[in-house]
Amino acid sequence: MSNSDIENSGSSHGLGDHKPYHHGDLRRQLLDAAAKLIREEGEAALSMRKLALAVGVSRTAPYHHFSDKQALLCAVAEEGFRRFRGIVSVRPESGEIGDQAAVVDEAAIRLFIRRYIDFAVNNAEYYDLMFGGHLWKSQQLTASLKEVAYASFKVYIEHIRHWQKSTLLESAVDPLRYAQVTWSTLHGMSRLLIDGIYLDSAAVAAMSDTAADMFWRQLQST
Amino acid sequence: MSNSDIENSGSSHGLGDHKPYHHGDLRRQLLDAAAKLIREEGEAALSMRKLALAVGVSRTAPYHHFSDKQALLCAVAEEGFRRFRGIVSVRPESGEIGDQAAVVDEAAIRLFIRRYIDFAVNNAEYYDLMFGGHLWKSQQLTASLKEVAYASFKVYIEHIRHWQKSTLLESAVDPLRYAQVTWSTLHGMSRLLIDGIYLDSAAVAAMSDTAADMFWRQLQST
DNA sequence: GAGCAATGTAGACAGCGTCAAGTTAGCTTG
DNA sequence: CAAGCTAACTTGACGCTGTCTACATTGCTC
Numbered sequence: 001m002s003n004s005d006i007e008n009s010g011s012s013h014g015l016g017d018h019k020p021y022h023h024g025d026l027r028r029q030l031l032d033a034a035a036k037l038i039r040e041e042g043e044a045a046l047s048m049r050k051l052a053l054a055v056g057v058s059r060t061a062p063y064h065h066f067s068d069k070q071a072l073l074c075a076v077a078e079e080g081f082r083r084f085r086g087i088v089s090v091r092p093e094s095g096e097i098g099d100q101a102a103v104v105d106e107a108a109i110r111l112f113i114r115r116y117i118d119f120a121v122n123n124a125e126y127y128d129l130m131f132g133g134h135l136w137k138s139q140q141l142t143a144s145l146k147e148v149a150y151a152s153f154k155v156y157i158e159h160i161r162h163w164q165k166s167t168l169l170e171s172a173v174d175p176l177r178y179a180q181v182t183w184s185t186l187h188g189m190s191r192l193l194i195d196g197i198y199l200d201s202a203a204v205a206a207m208s209d210t211a212a213d214m215f216w217r218q219l220q221s222t
Numbered sequence: 223m224s225n226s227d228i229e230n231s232g233s234s235h236g237l238g239d240h241k242p243y244h245h246g247d248l249r250r251q252l253l254d255a256a257a258k259l260i261r262e263e264g265e266a267a268l269s270m271r272k273l274a275l276a277v278g279v280s281r282t283a284p285y286h287h288f289s290d291k292q293a294l295l296c297a298v299a300e301e302g303f304r305r306f307r308g309i310v311s312v313r314p315e316s317g318e319i320g321d322q323a324a325v326v327d328e329a330a331i332r333l334f335i336r337r338y339i340d341f342a343v344n345n346a347e348y349y350d351l352m353f354g355g356h357l358w359k360s361q362q363l364t365a366s367l368k369e370v371a372y373a374s375f376k377v378y379i380e381h382i383r384h385w386q387k388s389t390l391l392e393s394a395v396d397p398l399r400y401a402q403v404t405w406s407t408l409h410g411m412s413r414l415l416i417d418g419i420y421l422d423s424a425a426v427a428a429m430s431d432t433a434a435d436m437f438w439r440q441l442q443s444t
Numbered sequence: 445g446a447g448c449a450a451t452g453t454a455g456a457c458a459g460c461g462t463c464a465a466g467t468t469a470g471c472t473t474g
Numbered sequence: 475c476a477a478g479c480t481a482a483c484t485t486g487a488c489g490c491t492g493t494c495t496a497c498a499t500t501g502c503t504c
Contacts (some may be wrong), residue, residue: 019497026482026483042359047460048460048461049459049460050459057482058463058483058484059461059462059484059485060483060485061482061483063461063462064483066448068461068462069461069462071228076498113498123358131417131419133350133418134266135420136417136418136419137417139418172407173432173435174428174432177428177432178432180425180429180432181407181411181429181432181433181436183401183410183414184406184407184408184410184411184433185406186406186410186414187413188406188407188408188410188411188413189402189406189410190410191355191409191410191413192353192405194355195353195358195359196358196361197353197358198402203399203402205404206396206399207399207403207406210395210399210400210402210403211403211406213443214403214436214437214439214440217436217439218436218439219437219439221439222223245451245480248451250450266483268489269491269492270492270493271490279452279453280453281453281454282452282454282493283453285492285494286450286451286452287451291492291493319491353487374496432476
């Protein structure tokens with residue numbers, strides 16, 4: 001029947017690559033459409049049926065690619081972590097860690113904070129899922145999501161440890177605790193902004209810098 | 223007047239006081255049952271129908287006391303703020319601390335943080351509604367909820383200002399920014415704990431103390 | 445006692461997640 | 475090349491949801 005033969009590049013004859021063929025690339029399109037819907041109308045407004053309609057398939061077609069609505073959301077979150085990775089990695093761009101050159105000063109911390117908040121606010125549809133209670137409280141995380149999430153946490157801790165190491169005077173703070181508290185601050189600020197409790201988005205920069213000041217000072221405790 | 227003086231405190235001839243009589247005290251019972259249901263089964267599991275069933279009325283009876291599900295949740299959140307008030311008020315319980323002395327030291331900050339986190343974790347069903355995106359993002363807050371919420375924010379800022387004033391060396395930090403950042407930290411930690419992202423609840427005390435250390439140090443910046 | 449407003453009920457509707465059963469289409473294998 | 479297998483997709487149905495409408499009850503006020 002429907003020979004909507006625009007047929008993307010067919011010949012997806014690859015190996016691990018498991019694309020659907022009927023629709024073309026349904027799984028990918030579902031993930032993108034889901035993110036778009038959440039962004040535009042909020043997470044609560046996302047329904048499997050609307051989603052299916054949006055990409056032009058029947059209500060239950062998505063269930064051949066995701067066992068659950070939950071599983072779909074997990075996959076969206078995973079995509080989010082993939083985009084997030086660059087933010088928390090110690091040296092996001094420029095190839096190497098450059099062992100000796102990497103001096104961390106307050107400016108570097110400021111930059112990091114701004115990038116974190118910027119990601120959270122501008123990718124709220126992902127951030128909500130990645131670090132929101134909806135998925136985590138359910139205890140039904142996809143194995144692959146858990147994997148990528150824990151990897152992110154670990155990278156963050158490494159990042160913080162890097163701060164301490166590259167500070168001239170060795171810090172006395174427990175790195176794990178310091179990482180937890182700083183992350184709490186960043187996460188809390190992100191949540192308050194995303195959730196619309198902090199409305200004055202013009203103050204974001206000032207708040208970020210105040211946080212940087214606090215982080216930096218704490219880092220230098222002897 | 224009504225001689226069914228058993229309960230009810232009768233004489234509800236006043237104006238603002240609108241108790242139901244048919245059921246007895248439906249509004250109150252709905253609020254309590256809602257909090258209980260959310261606590262036991264999660265916010266997502268709360269439905270108006272289950273709620274009505276739980277208190278023994280028909281599905282639509284609650285709509286005579288709350289225009290919406292949203293309005294009911296707002297009312298629950300309001301109750302939460304009422305319980306919360308004691309936590310952030312500068313002088314929670316009179317007498318304990320010297321009256322006008324009121325010197326704020328690191329121990330006081332530690333205590334405050336612990337109380338905040340303790341409230342959030344042990345009253346998650348309220349905390350979620352009070353500071354969660356579900357209500358705030360909707361832009362449909364009850365007027366009375368807005369009122370009590372903003373009052374709480376204001377009290378928090380006052381509290382922080384008090385910290386600064388009672389520190390021996392006057393702090394150089396902008397009180398508003400400092401309040402925003404410290405609240406971000408507390409809120410972030412609460413969220414991470416409530417949402418099950420920080421699982422090790424044994425570490426709460428250590429994290430709280432690390433935060434206190436950081437707040438305290440920042441307070442003393444000259 | 446009459447009337448009225450507050451409070452309760454039952455019925456109905458559209459929308460939700462998702463299970464079960466049927467249909468289509470591309471790949472594999474004889 | 476035909477047969478068959480299976481992944482991808484569709485339609486139908488069920489029980490749940492929030493909430494609108496219309497109706498019944500109740501107790502207070504005149």
